[in-house]
Amino acid sequence: MRRALALARRGWGQTAPNPMVGAVLVKDGVVVGEGFHAKFGAPHAEAMALAVAGDLARGATAYLTLEPCAHEGKTPPCADALIAAGVSRVVVAVADPNPVAQGGAKRLLAAGIAVEFGFEAEEALELNAPFFFAAANPPRPWITLKLAVSVDGAIASASREPRWLTGEAARHYVHRLRAVHDAVAVGVGTALADDPNLNVRHGRRPRVAPLRVVFDRTARLPADSQLARTARRSPTLVVAEQPEAGPVTALEQRGVVVLTTSGLADALRALVERGVRSMFVEGGAQLAQSLLAAGVVDRLIIFQAPVLLGPGALAAFVEAPSVDRFRVVERREFGDDLMAVYALNELPSVAAPT
Numbered sequence: 001m002r003r004a005l006a007l008a009r010r011g012w013g014q015t016a017p018n019p020m021v022g023a024v025l026v027k028d029g030v031v032v033g034e035g036f037h038a039k040f041g042a043p044h045a046e047a048m049a050l051a052v053a054g055d056l057a058r059g060a061t062a063y064l065t066l067e068p069c070a071h072e073g074k075t076p077p078c079a080d081a082l083i084a085a086g087v088s089r090v091v092v093a094v095a096d097p098n099p100v101a102q103g104g105a106k107r108l109l110a111a112g113i114a115v116e117f118g119f120e121a122e123e124a125l126e127l128n129a130p131f132f133f134a135a136a137n138p139p140r141p142w143i144t145l146k147l148a149v150s151v152d153g154a155i156a157s158a159s160r161e162p163r164w165l166t167g168e169a170a171r172h173y174v175h176r177l178r179a180v181h182d183a184v185a186v187g188v189g190t191a192l193a194d195d196p197n198l199n200v201r202h203g204r205r206p207r208v209a210p211l212r213v214v215f216d217r218t219a220r221l222p223a224d225s226q227l228a229r230t231a232r233r234s235p236t237l238v239v240a241e242q243p244e245a246g247p248v249t250a251l252e253q254r255g256v257v258v259l260t261t262s263g264l265a266d267a268l269r270a271l272v273e274r275g276v277r278s279m280f281v282e283g284g285a286q287l288a289q290s291l292l293a294a295g296v297v298d299r300l301i302i303f304q305a306p307v308l309l310g311p312g313a314l315a316a317f318v319e320a321p322s323v324d325r326f327r328v329v330e331r332r333e334f335g336d337d338l339m340a341v342y343a344l345n346e347l348p349s350v351a352a353p354t
């Protein structure tokens with residue numbers, strides 16, 4: 001199953017709104033076929049693995065990171081393909097919560113095939129968190145907040161001079177994280193201080209470039225900012241509350257879409273309506289605090305750099321509500337920097353079909 005999860009990750013940034021899925025076929029202790037969902041609209045993982053295995057699939061065990069589908073979608077139902085190939089046992093990480101596609105396990109059981117659920121379920125859920133989250137039709141995207149902090153927990157020095165805290169390896173990984181989200185967002189303070197581009201410049205290009213979002217109550221984003229200047233090439237959305245007509249016109253002339261909302265909850269709902277199921281937030285302190293206070297941060301990613309920003313530095317979490325203890329989802333090192341992923345909310349559980 002861990003191999004199947006590694007295969008699933010090869011669809012990184014290519015499958016949304018579909019999940020990343022991997023499949024491994026094993027017969028007599030030998031892998032006879034492997035596959036993954038390479039891209040939205042492409043064959044499903046099972047179809048690819050079955051094509052590799054050919055006749056060797058007969059009597060094999062299939063390890064699948066998601067329950068096989070039972071629907072005629074862009075491709076024929078995987079459950080039927082597994083039955084036709086003579087697979088004798090199917091081991092699944094998590095059930096498919098999508099009402100259109102689910103039901104594969106039932107179909108396999110009816111055909112006399114043994115089905116087992118729950119292997120590496122936590123990792124399989126985490127890999128496709130936005131997919132599982134969206135299945136319940138929530139009024140907001142799945143939100144990951146990323147902050148780069150110093151050892152003293154600050155995000156900028158007393159002078160507020162913009163500077164990189166983390167090294168190159170961590171920064172490259174951030175681009176990989178951007179590539180797997182529908183939207184990348186910052187608060188206008190960060191947009192003004194850093195003049196960021198928020199695009200994916202390292203690693204594999206995502207199938208659909210993430211929407212660039214600026215939370216900007218009064219539409220202060222300058223029309224000559226990097227974001228506004230590149231808006232025709234790379235979709236850019238300003239989420240405002242009480243924008244003034246002048247700046248809005250200037251931004252719209254650049255191709256920026258300005259959305260007037262009545263607050264955070266309304267803004268998040270509007271993003272969902274625009275197809276944003278996952279949003280990667282890169283600061284700054286104020287937006288982070290609003291999202292944390294609203295309880296809408298699902299994963300908090302902290303990159304900690306071996307730097308002290310000293311007295312007067314801008315603390316990352318001055319006003320954030322206190323949390324007793326996070327669940328640690330992942331920890332990794334990137335050069336001298338440490339990354340930790342914390343769960344602030346849990347995904348709704350997906351029950352295995354009986």
Ligand code: AOF
Pocket residue numbers: 017018019020021022036037041042043044045046066067068069072073074075078096098101102
């Ligand atoms: C599988 N194997 O590899 C994947 C599955 O748009 P379609 O027709 O490709 O169907 C997408 C839905 O099928 C998706 O939302 C999810 O429920 C399931 N994905 N199922 O058996 C796969 N990617």
Ligand code: ZN
Pocket residue numbers: 044045046068069070076077078079
């Ligand atoms: Zn399928």
